[in-house]
Amino acid sequence: MASTSVSANDPIRLGVITLTIGTALIHLYLGLQGFPLFILNCLGYLTLLAALTLPIPRISHHRSLTRRVLIGYAALTIFLWILVGARNPIGYTDKAIELTLIALLLIEARRSHR
Secondary structure, eight states: OOOOOOOTTOHHHHHHHHHHHHHHHHHHHHHHTTOTHHHHHHHHHHHHHHHHHSOOHHHHTTHHHHHHHHHHHHHHHHHHHHHHOOOSHHHHHHHHHHHHHHHHHHHHHHHHTO
């Protein structure tokens, strides 16, 4: 049976947590600069991170699905930035964070299926 949990001390998991919080903080900052939709993006990242990492019995069985949703969420954020986002250092930095986050989530997914 495949394991659906990953140790909180795992470097990949720590990377996922750090990058998700990082992109959430960037979106919060942008939201506080007068773009309130970014606050919702921040909350979305934090909610998915909580669902992925917190030991909540009702959702712990769905970590694989949560991981896929977080990958899709980050990919959608990147796609929307390509369409309408500002081409500035904070935008490029955030997209690098999100691409790295997707990569780490894919690695984590592969490892959890072993």
